[in-house]
Amino acid sequence: MNKQQSATDLTEKIDLATVLKAKNGSHLKLKNPLITASGTCGNGHELAKFFDLNQLGAFTTKGITLQAQPGNKTPRIAESAAGIINSIGLENPGVDQFIAKKLPETAQYNLPILANISGYQADDFVNIAIKLAEQKEISGLEVNLSCPNIKGGGMIFGTDPENVFQITRKIKQVYPGYIIVKLTPNITDITTTALAAEEAGADAVALINTLSAMKIDIEKQKPLLANTYGGLSGPAIKPIAVKMVYQSYQKLTIPIIGLGGICSGSDVIEFLLAGATAVGLGSINLREPAAALRILAEIKDYLKKHQLNKLSSLIGAAHQ
Amino acid sequence: MNKQQSATDLTEKIDLATVLKAKNGSHLKLKNPLITASGTCGNGHELAKFFDLNQLGAFTTKGITLQAQPGNKTPRIAESAAGIINSIGLENPGVDQFIAKKLPETAQYNLPILANISGYQADDFVNIAIKLAEQKEISGLEVNLSCPNIKGGGMIFGTDPENVFQITRKIKQVYPGYIIVKLTPNITDITTTALAAEEAGADAVALINTLSAMKIDIEKQKPLLANTYGGLSGPAIKPIAVKMVYQSYQKLTIPIIGLGGICSGSDVIEFLLAGATAVGLGSINLREPAAALRILAEIKDYLKKHQLNKLSSLIGAAHQ
Amino acid sequence: MFKIIANRLVGPKIYEIIIKADKLIEQPQPGQFFNLKVNKLKSKDPFLRRPFSVFDFNPVSQQLTFVYRVVGRGTEILSSFKVGDSLDLLGPLGKGFTLPENKKSLHLIGGGIGIAPLYYLARVLADQQQLSIYLGAETKTELNFFQQKFSELKCSIKLTAMAEKLDFKGTALQLWLKNLPANKADFIYVCGPEKMLLAVEKEALARNIDGELSVEKRMGCGIGICLSCSCQSVESPLTRKRACIEGPVFKLGEVELDE
């Protein structure tokens, strides 16, 4: 395995920085808009074999729960046209082990770390947030109110605006740092939950998590995933994600992290134009571990071609 | 269930027939499960240049409204990964012209015709249904409570179970024939609207219509479709559609017509196993006008390989 | 099946692809198009076919030629197809150009890659009719291949580019208008970007010159089933014409050019 060389672009004078800044003044500054999406980037060191992780804008951890979770049975992944369906089911060592073992590993990179947290009830989120509030290495929380793979939790929170509001507020009360609420697209109108998060004091929202989906093994004549249902991600869902970002941008005052199927610089530009302030790279990492580097180069090419020297000027530009 | 053999398969002894039969006894018998999906098959004669239309199970018309509609401005179509995004916007000559000009054209084929109807308010549906009730060539109505492309209508009906119930019941009161309610996947829980349709007396439901989506032209920095938003269809959405069919099958007693991204015999089998009694072929017709014939052959191959002589034995089999 | 017997670069991002049919195909009319599947095997991405006008057709050898510019994913894939690969195509589709009975002076006005369908038209007409060809593009190199092909025919040809002076420097429309006083037109055929079509149409109608144009609409199916390519007729907003069935060739002034 050869580690690709990171291209330093001091000479080019293109400003890729982006600031996730909310009305209330809180903000998170990234040197570029690329954030690894939760659950698709391991702990950092796995991807670091392929490229210099410090080239990223920020790193998001795999979902953390209060107690350790074994995750779902395998098969946990299936493929669909231009997409993948996963039902990992939040396998993780629990927040304490995360702090003790995983966090120090990820913290060695010079990157803002966002801790993606999940729970089975509102108190879980609060208890995790309390523990993580003490960790200086963490730049913010990404509250996953959208994982479709755990029963009794996740999905239910994310589809009821009232619930989104309550949980966000509770976390806000115990966590002084930056809070991103990650929302589910499995909903009639995502702006209702996005607005609820904003009203409860979220500093940003992340759109979107996976779409509820399944595949049937026609030879065995039963669901292919051990868990029956899974979440659809990858290029297949991009047009849905772009639409949700575009639509939410018209109603929200807090910034949006856009994700869903991003594979190229053009895809990133599309999300920025729709109104995203930063973006998440998810499934593409599974296919191409060093994708972030290629995507960064493609973004720069676009900016050069369009004679723009600030990436931030693209944000929301498709609305004019 | 059904012992009759489709005319073309006498030698093969494979029974492809399927009966869309509801609890209340009403039923629609098809010689095979392949129905053209509304809006993707023109008037019949366009596809008839490519294959013998009588090989199909049934034919669904393009959406019909009370008055003629010019449809949306162009561009009306964009491409996404393994999918297409359309915003045709129900271009059609209105129900009277449909009856006078289009219906006779389609009626020359020896096929059950399903009239897909749309409206901007509940009364529109009722008025169209009254006019169509007199047309003997029509075997049933497909009530489109899900088109995301018309403002003020379509989508709103389809996302509120109460509305679905009311409209379905009103149509039921004026239309004595077979009524299929076609539902939108842009909803938190499609089983709520599916159950509402069933309770109001629908004879079947069709799942799914397109998912709300968009594409931004990054060169022009604005939405690519003249209408901004469109509906995503094609292979990209198949895992979402299969899941909705599977989930609805567990709650409904009326039959389900499954559609969304079907391209092959295997895809049809997947929908049948999930619980569909028949299926719609949509976007694939755009790519491969004679797809239905290939798909029929693939279905037969599957049945032979699995030593099944009745297609109907597959319906819902993945639930065991 | 159709086998590719040539697929070569003939200009900046411009390719000529020649296909040989192994069974007789219907003879296309100039202005008709084919819908090409741009992926191999069972890949579902890209999903849709791509429409291309006939650049040339030889009924004896059953060779069909398209000239295309690489602009996106589909054309990029097409350009990677190799000699010997087979290609899945549907056609001929749509309504082509009307061939005149006894018009005296025919003008063909083409811009950019829109020149492609005019070559087959010119080849079919060149022996019987008096043809004047006006072609424009951004740069001279884009025109080289076309110039060479058209110059083999019996017709007068004038070229223009935006970036450098050839017979003229400017648009194909400007070139045409400049020559119009000396070279009267009885009927014109126009193909190029929608903006150009609009401008030429306006000038032609103002001068009472009759003619036809070929539109490029985004197409879903190319066979009339999806209504993606619907054009509004100038008569009435409710009279719609599908570019893939009633077009892509329309009379000047027949449909709204709204893009």
Added chain:
Amino acid sequence: MFKIIANRLVGPKIYEIIIKADKLIEQPQPGQFFNLKVNKLKSKDPFLRRPFSVFDFNPVSQQLTFVYRVVGRGTEILSSFKVGDSLDLLGPLGKGFTLPENKKSLHLIGGGIGIAPLYYLARVLADQQQLSIYLGAETKTELNFFQQKFSELKCSIKLTAMAEKLDFKGTALQLWLKNLPANKADFIYVCGPEKMLLAVEKEALARNIDGELSVEKRMGCGIGICLSCSCQSVESPLTRKRACIEGPVFKLGEVELDE
């Protein structure tokens, strides 16, 4: 980049693909795998890579061989790749087989396409160690290619098929057990379908025979970032091992075989 220098049918739906690297690649250990991109150009379908174990590697010529069976869309596309095409692959990945210091009698037990990784292992071990190879498949024709390859090595080889009698008629496990009394095993290496792994593991552990097996889990990434391939350790449900990092080779009795 990696160029394909051979891709040929060697059995029923079984292909041998040989790839030449133009820059030095890390020497794979037997049991390690590569993750192959099975589409061309920018097609996003199929999306994921496909994992294949190293069948052979020549560090001097930098030639890497895989042997694969066409079972679905990805392998079908792979089989259509031509000599001269380039291939995008990642690897070597995962943890391979432990090479023994001074074991006396090593048994390699392979079933179906699971035989593939055992060849490279046998080739690396054949000179120093005493090897007995037990291979099973549905039919004899599936084994022909493997038989020919293994027979070039210094080792004893026995074959079985379900459909016809070779050295035996039945499973690879049955064949192995039948020979075990005469031919004691100090260490075994097993690869094949999960059901076979489970059965062999049970018999081996019952006899206190140590060894390793290679699992085939559906993989999302092959590099440890997605947890698709997570196996439950026998010690505790909360101790998870990724087939792509801590595996695909595990000790007998190390992980639950639950499929």
